[in-house]
Amino acid sequence: MLKQVTDYHYPGSLEEAASLHDRESRSFFIAGGTALALSDSKRPVELIDVGGLGLDELELDEEAGKIEIGATTSIQNVIEHEGIKSVLNGFLSESLEEIGSYPIRNAGTLGGSLVHPFPWSDVVTILSVLDTEVTYFHDGERKTRDFSRLYERDFRSELNDSVIEKLSIDLENETRTAASFHKFNRSEFDVAALNLACRITHNQGEIVEARLAVGARPMLAERVKEVEEELAGEELGSELARQAGNMAPESLELGDDKKISGDYRETLAEKMTTDAIKGIYQEVSK
Amino acid sequence: MNLEATINGEELTLEIEPGEVLLDVLRRNGFKSVKEGCKTGDCGACMVLVDGSAMTSCTLFAAQVQGANIKTVEGLDDELAGSLRENFLDKGAVQCGFCIPGVLVSAYSLLSSNPDPTEEEIKAALDGNLCRCTGYVKQIEAIKETAEELGDS
Numbered sequence: 001m002l003k004q005v006t007d008y009h010y011p012g013s014l015e016e017a018a019s020l021h022d023r024e025s026r027s028f029f030i031a032g033g034t035a036l037a038l039s040d041s042k043r044p045v046e047l048i049d050v051g052g053l054g055l056d057e058l059e060l061d062e063e064a065g066k067i068e069i070g071a072t073t074s075i076q077n078v079i080e081h082e083g084i085k086s087v088l089n090g091f092l093s094e095s096l097e098e099i100g101s102y103p104i105r106n107a108g109t110l111g112g113s114l115v116h117p118f119p120w121s122d123v124v125t126i127l128s129v130l131d132t133e134v135t136y137f138h139d140g141e142r143k144t145r146d147f148s149r150l151y152e153r154d155f156r157s158e159l160n161d162s163v164i165e166k167l168s169i170d171l172e173n174e175t176r177t178a179a180s181f182h183k184f185n186r187s188e189f190d191v192a193a194l195n196l197a198c199r200i201t202h203n204q205g206e207i208v209e210a211r212l213a214v215g216a217r218p219m220l221a222e223r224v225k226e227v228e229e230e231l232a233g234e235e236l237g238s239e240l241a242r243q244a245g246n247m248a249p250e251s252l253e254l255g256d257d258k259k260i261s262g263d264y265r266e267t268l269a270e271k272m273t274t275d276a277i278k279g280i281y282q283e284v285s286k
Numbered sequence: 287m288n289l290e291a292t293i294n295g296e297e298l299t300l301e302i303e304p305g306e307v308l309l310d311v312l313r314r315n316g317f318k319s320v321k322e323g324c325k326t327g328d329c330g331a332c333m334v335l336v337d338g339s340a341m342t343s344c345t346l347f348a349a350q351v352q353g354a355n356i357k358t359v360e361g362l363d364d365e366l367a368g369s370l371r372e373n374f375l376d377k378g379a380v381q382c383g384f385c386i387p388g389v390l391v392s393a394y395s396l397l398s399s400n401p402d403p404t405e406e407e408i409k410a411a412l413d414g415n416l417c418r419c420t421g422y423v424k425q426i427e428a429i430k431e432t433a434e435e436l437g438d439s
Contacts, residue, residue, distance in 0.1 A: 005305030008287060008349040034345040037307050038326055047304060049350060076339075101414030102392070104327050106339040107346060188413050189328065 002036070007046040013053065014137045017163050020048050029163055031072045031112035034104060050163055055111070057166070060084055065171045067092070071111025071164040075099055075123075078110065087171055088130075088179055089283065095126045095181030095197065101189040111164040114155075117220060120191040124151060125215035126181055128223060129199035131170035138162040148223060173201045176208070178280040182272045186259070192216040193259040194268045198276035205236050205284055212248070212276075214269060218257040226251040227273065236281040245274030291354050293317070294361025300348075308334070308343035308351055312358065319359045319387040323416070330415035333388035334358050340395035342414065359387040362394050369435055370394060373428035381419035389415045393429045402433055 009027075011017035021027050027046035028036060036044065055070040060083035067087070069078060075096050078084060085093045099105055099122045113123040114134065132147035138158060142165070150158060179199035183192045194216050201209040210231035215221030227247050234240050249266035256262045289302045289311065302311050309332045312320045320343055323331035327345040334343045335357040362370075370393055373379070380386050389412065396403055396411035403411070408429050412422060 001303065001307060001310060002305030003303075005303070008304035008347070010352065030347065030350065033347050033350050034327060037345045037347055044305075047347065047349070051350060074339075097410075100327075101330070102411055103330065103333060103340045103342045103414040104345065107336075107341045 002039075002041065002044055002047075004042060004045055005047055009046065009048045010052055011048060011050070014163050014165065017048050017050055017053065018137055018140065020046070021161060021163075029115065031109040031115075032074065032107045033112075034108050035112065035116060035118070050111075053163075055165060058084075060087065062171075065174070067169040067171065069110055069167045069169070071166055072109045073111075074106055075108050075110060075113075076102065076105040079105065087174055088177060091179040091181065091199075092126070092130075092169070095122070098122060098181060098183050104189070110167060114164060115159050115162070118191065119218055119220050120193075120195070120216035121220065122181075122183065122192060122195050122215070125195045125197045125213050125221040127167070127169075128213035128215075128221050129179060129197045129211040131172070133168045133170075134159075134164060135166050135168070136162040136164045144168075151220070152223070176203060177201045178283050180276045180279050180283075182276055184268050184272070194265050194272065195221070196269070196272040196276060197221075198273070198280065200231070200236065200277070200280050200284075202236060202284060207231050207234050207236060212244075212273065214248070214252055214272075217252060217254050217265065218259070219253065219255070222252070224248055224251050224273075231277075236277070236284055238278055238281065241274045241277035241281060244277050245270045248273040287349065289348050289352060291351050291356055293356045294358060302348045304347075304349055306348055308346045308348045308356075311348040312343060312356075317358045317360065321384060321387065323384070327414075328416065329385070330388040330392065331385055333391040333415065335391060335395060338395070338398065340392050340411075340414070357391070359390050362390065365439075366397055366432070366436060367394055369432045370397070370428065373431045373435070374425070377424045377428040377431065379420060379424035379428045385415055385417045385419075389417060389425055393425075393432070397429070397433060397436070402437060403429070405430070 024046045028044040030049045055072040057070040059068045079093045135144045181197045183195045196214045199211045210228045212224040213221045249269045254265040289300045321331035323329035325344045327342045332343040
């Protein structure tokens with residue numbers, strides 16, 4: 001219980017939600033509520049519930065080649081969407097299924113996962129390798145930004161005081177893309193000790209573009225640009241996977257926390273990178 | 287502030303604090319099947335249905351369920367719930383019983399949307415419920431048996 005909370009608001013529009021937030025600097029937006037309900041933060045004194053703003057649309061527009069996910073759409077609803085299960089060879093559905101447990105995914109939302117992401121966030125790692133755009137309402141204006149660039153730079157200043165409206169995932173290169181997500185955790189619903197997502201766009205096995213993101217380092221996910229650049233233009237294969245695996249720990253900032261040591265993370269990063277690229281190679285070779 | 291919600295079929299107006307979680311409100315108002323276990327969303331002892339979806343009530347602010355339809359295990363009173371209860375007893379799926387209301391809510395939620403689940407789907411549906419006594423084997427058998435019974439009827 002957050003005892004210091006004195007008001008709970010149900011705004012009727014994005015504008016009203018933003019205005020309520022502007023009025024009280026210690027107000028927090030609530031979507032699924034799971035992260036804040038679990039916290040013992042003394043900061044929030046007002047809660048602004050954005051669950052009733054109709055931001056829960058979920059659409060796979062195959063003609064336009066994109067998925068649009070409203071910010072308050074539950075993670076489980078995305079997983080269960082029949083169309084989304086079949087795009088990107090099921091990457092999005094299957095990787096989101098690795099998050100928490102069924103009841104947590106029922107309450108948790110993608111938008112909520114992005115505003116105050118935990119360092120071990122699987123969502124940030126997963127979305128970092130896709131062509132994702134975030135649309136949000138900030139300082140009285142609607143903005144759309146590339147997800148990866150936002151998280152590399154200024155997402156805290158941008159999103160902490162914003163209402164996220166939706167995420168758009170571009171599927172333009174979907175037929176030439178393979179992706180996989182790997183997570184090391186101590187139990188089925190424990191948070192990640194390291195997570196990794198890899199996506200490769202290829203032309204008959206030749207890598208056109210590679211994306212590799214590693215999270216829970218124990219810091220928030222980052223793209224592994226050195227490895228991505230090494231992979232571009234190469235032929236997919238097991239030896240290439242091993243080379244990328246060897247490079248990954250040196251190209252990443254990895255540290256200790258109470259879960260595992262930095263050394264353990266280096267070993268995991270090598271193994272998970274190799275496995276991810278090998279898995280993609282096997283999928284592409286079928 | 288007031289929370290207006292339908293709980294186990296009854297429209298109720300309950301006085302709540304803006305920062306308190308649903309678990310505390312339900313227990314204070316007599317819904318004692320909703321247990322406080324971990325209070326971190328891990329154990330599932332406080333599982334309830336919110337508009338049909340299984341959620342841990344310790345990770346939801348009470349104010350979030352304004353206008354919603356809440357069901358605790360006391361409110362599950364149809365053929366599916368009856369069959370689940372019978373099969374949990376017959377299979378010996380209950381030992382200390384602390385987790386059972388939450389497990390039954392998860393099982394009910396699964397079979398309501400998926401009447402013929404695979405064993406993997408049953409395990410996935412129970413992955414938010416901790417049971418330290420049974421090892422889940424008998425619970426999974428009871429859920430399978432319920433699915434078969436209701437499928438035959």
